[in-house]
Amino acid sequence: MIMFVIRRIASMLAVLLALTIALFTLQELSGVDPARAYVGANASAEALERTRVQLGLDQPAIVRYFDYLGGLLHGDLQNSLRTRTPVADGLSTAFPATIELALWALGLALVLGSIFAVLTVVRWKGAGVVRVVLLSGASAPTFLLTMLGLLFFYGQLGLLPSGGRSSYGSTSPGPTGLFVLDGLLAGRVDVATDAIWHLILPAACVAISPAVAIGRVLVDGLRINLVSDHARTARAAGMPEGLVMLRHAVRNSLGATLSMIGIQAGLLLGGLVVVEKIVSWPGVGSYLDKSVQASDFPGIAGVALLLGVTYVVLNTLVDLLQVAADRRIALS
Amino acid sequence: MSVIERPTTGRAATKWMRMTGWRSHTAGVDAAGLVALALLVLVALLAPVIAPYSPILRAGEAFLPPGSPGHLLGTDGVGYDILSRMLFGLRSSIASAAIVITSGVIIGGIVGLLAGSIGGWVDNGLMRLTDLFLAFPGIVIAMTVAAALGASFSSALIGVAVVWWPMYARLVRGEVRSWAARPHLEAAVLAGVPWSRRVRRHLLPGVTSTVVVTASLDVGGLVVAMSGLSFIGLGSPAPAPELGSMAAQGMEYLLQFWWIPILPGLGVLLLALVANLAGDAVRDLLSRR
Numbered sequence: 001m002i003m004f005v006i007r008r009i010a011s012m013l014a015v016l017l018a019l020t021i022a023l024f025t026l027q028e029l030s031g032v033d034p035a036r037a038y039v040g041a042n043a044s045a046e047a048l049e050r051t052r053v054q055l056g057l058d059q060p061a062i063v064r065y066f067d068y069l070g071g072l073l074h075g076d077l078q079n080s081l082r083t084r085t086p087v088a089d090g091l092s093t094a095f096p097a098t099i100e101l102a103l104w105a106l107g108l109a110l111v112l113g114s115i116f117a118v119l120t121v122v123r124w125k126g127a128g129v130v131r132v133v134l135l136s137g138a139s140a141p142t143f144l145l146t147m148l149g150l151l152f153f154y155g156q157l158g159l160l161p162s163g164g165r166s167s168y169g170s171t172s173p174g175p176t177g178l179f180v181l182d183g184l185l186a187g188r189v190d191v192a193t194d195a196i197w198h199l200i201l202p203a204a205c206v207a208i209s210p211a212v213a214i215g216r217v218l219v220d221g222l223r224i225n226l227v228s229d230h231a232r233t234a235r236a237a238g239m240p241e242g243l244v245m246l247r248h249a250v251r252n253s254l255g256a257t258l259s260m261i262g263i264q265a266g267l268l269l270g271g272l273v274v275v276e277k278i279v280s281w282p283g284v285g286s287y288l289d290k291s292v293q294a295s296d297f298p299g300i301a302g303v304a305l306l307l308g309v310t311y312v313v314l315n316t317l318v319d320l321l322q323v324a325a326d327r328r329i330a331l332s
Numbered sequence: 333m334s335v336i337e338r339p340t341t342g343r344a345a346t347k348w349m350r351m352t353g354w355r356s357h358t359a360g361v362d363a364a365g366l367v368a369l370a371l372l373v374l375v376a377l378l379a380p381v382i383a384p385y386s387p388i389l390r391a392g393e394a395f396l397p398p399g400s401p402g403h404l405l406g407t408d409g410v411g412y413d414i415l416s417r418m419l420f421g422l423r424s425s426i427a428s429a430a431i432v433i434t435s436g437v438i439i440g441g442i443v444g445l446l447a448g449s450i451g452g453w454v455d456n457g458l459m460r461l462t463d464l465f466l467a468f469p470g471i472v473i474a475m476t477v478a479a480a481l482g483a484s485f486s487s488a489l490i491g492v493a494v495v496w497w498p499m500y501a502r503l504v505r506g507e508v509r510s511w512a513a514r515p516h517l518e519a520a521v522l523a524g525v526p527w528s529r530r531v532r533r534h535l536l537p538g539v540t541s542t543v544v545v546t547a548s549l550d551v552g553g554l555v556v557a558m559s560g561l562s563f564i565g566l567g568s569p570a571p572a573p574e575l576g577s578m579a580a581q582g583m584e585y586l587l588q589f590w591w592i593p594i595l596p597g598l599g600v601l602l603l604a605l606v607a608n609l610a611g612d613a614v615r616d617l618l619s620r621r
Contacts, residue, residue, distance in 0.1 A: 139556070
């Protein structure tokens with residue numbers, strides 16, 4: 001068990017190291033000159049050369065890689081070519097916005113997926129309709145869903161806001177940077193509800209495709225477990241069907257579902273970027289979009305690193321959680 | 333041996349699935365999916381012939397709604413003909429999906445075949461590499477690679493291709509290993525059949541149908557993923573007709589002239605749905621055999 005944890009964490013560190021090597025190599029390929037970014041477009045050749053030496057850019061690639069890695073460990077993600085300020089500063093204000101959206105999306109995906117799975121398994125009559133709606137939703141590009149949502153809920157009904165995170169300015173009233181949580185913590189219920197109204201549309205649009213994937217895994221698991229020997233025994237012993245479902249089917253299906261959630265979290269990132277662009281959500285995705293429009297590779301690499309690290313750490317946690325739930329996994 | 337030990341829960345589950353009609357595709361749906369995909373591909377191939385206007389030249393007044401005379405799907409903010417642009421966009425979507433899938437199958441196939449059939453440290457090394465790629469969030473890496481190479485059609489293709497092969501590598505390796513463990517292959521090894529002949533005659537034919545099924549089920553998702561890349565500006569640069577970038581450029585007109593951003597999105601949805609149907613059809617056809 002302890003060996004498993006150590007091995008898993010070591011492999012996580014190796015993956016993260018590989019990520020930094022990949023990003024460094026891509027940066028070299030992209031032809032961005034950090035010295036130029038530092039001094040600006042109008043600087044003299046002399047100043048450029050001085051900065052280049054100052055920044056250690058005259059060194060061989062391997063030395064520069066270790067400089068870059070050292071910088072990363074101190075939270076230095078280089079300077080953005082677009083804003084000419086540290087990428088880390090831009091991302092630190094954008095990250096909480098993305099976290100909040102991602103958490104809501106993942107939560108919605110779980111709820112929708114579970115409802116879909118249980119309805120399908122208990123053979124509720126309308127499950128077919130739900131399935132068709134969700135499946136076509138999952139086939140649609142996220143940008144189409146979001147735009148249709150805006151068109152209907154904002155344009156037609158005027159029910160939801162057109163975009164942004166809050167009607168109460170861009171700073172959160174509390175320490176976490178998550179509007180809903182901070183609003184509740186600060187006793188500002190109006191801020192929290194307003195933030196939820198802003199969250200619903202983008203979160204739902206990102207959530208549909210993971211919801212279907214999670215639902216499918218759950219359906220397969222539930223079906224197999226509902227007809228398994230232990231479920232039959234439980235029924236024979238007089239356990240009500242609802243309890244059989246909860247204790248024997250749902251619980252035993254959680255492992256595969258958890259893995260699926262880990263995988264889907266990665267796919268969700270792509271959807272987040274697109275949705276943030278459409279509803280002007282001030283998060284990492286919008287930052288990436290602006291960086292792409294400005295060909296600002298340090299900005300792009302910063303986003304990739306942040307999302308990559310989040311994803312890798314999250315998946316390690318999922319693996320460890322699974323082992324905690326079922327020790328047999330550590331042995332295999 | 334494998335016949336006797338087939339787990340009973342698995343069999344019960346299949347029966348259950350049959351009973352509840354989960355994945356009960358009829359031959360009619362299958363045929364419709366394949367025919368629709370063939371039609372879309374044909375339309376895409378013939379885009380230069382069918383398209384009423386050039387996709388990158390002003391064709392008329394801007395903001396004409398769908399159904400306007402001469403402009404079946406209307407015109408966009410510049411005055412480009414949306415139908416013409418969508419036909420070319422469809423063409424580029426289908427072409428890029430085909431290229432990425434092919435490259436993924438070839439690279440992943442070679443890696444998986446080598447790893448599965450040679451085994452030992454080759455297997456170990458190649459699979460570590462594959463796992464490394466799978467450990468990253470694919471879409472983020474694809475975006476980064478595409479951005480590093482500069483926004484263009486080929487950059488986007490390379491970006492997605494870089495993250496698309498590892499799944500195939502893992503799949504092929506698993507299949508190869510399970511085939512290699514079968515009696516006729518053990519016999520071939522003992523009879524001194526050389527490696528290259530074993531791969532060619534016994535392993536490759538064995539893995540092909542699984543790979544084809546997986547690849548055809550992947551097309552829909554790939555089309556959607558690549559349209560997302562194009563949407564955030566990682567694709568052919570502006571006036572080039574791509575469905576994702578068309579939607580992004582039309583976004584500002586969403587509330588007044590909905591058709592400008594929505595129609596290209598519906599184009600992606602249509603292609604993805606048809607590709608998914610056709611993928612299911614391919615799976616049904618190959619697994620029925």
